Amino acid sequence: MIQVKLFDYEHEKDLExxxxxxxxxxxxxxIVDIKYNIATSGEDDDNQIYCFSAMIIYEK
Structure with a gap:
């Protein structure tokens, strides 16, 4: 059976x-695949928010 595990953190070291x-x-x-994504939001550099996320697709 294929399953997924999702991760979502503001800091890349926490994700890792x-x-x-x-x-x-x-x-x-x-392990079938690993997907990785970085997203940012905010109007200027002082209020920039990062989102580091990943999905591990694996077979159990």
Whole structure:
């Protein structure tokens, strides 16, 4: 069965850390794909908000 795990963080290091924790429990051959995205919002540099997100698609 194909499943997904979604991650969404304001800081890229938080995203990296949480994904690595999850991937410790997934065997390499179970991973189907990993999607990654960065989004920003705000009107100027002082109010810039970042969203780092990823989706791991895996087979269980």
């Amino acid at each position: 850390h949480e994904m690595n924790l999850f991937l410790k429990h997934i065997h390499n051959r179970e």
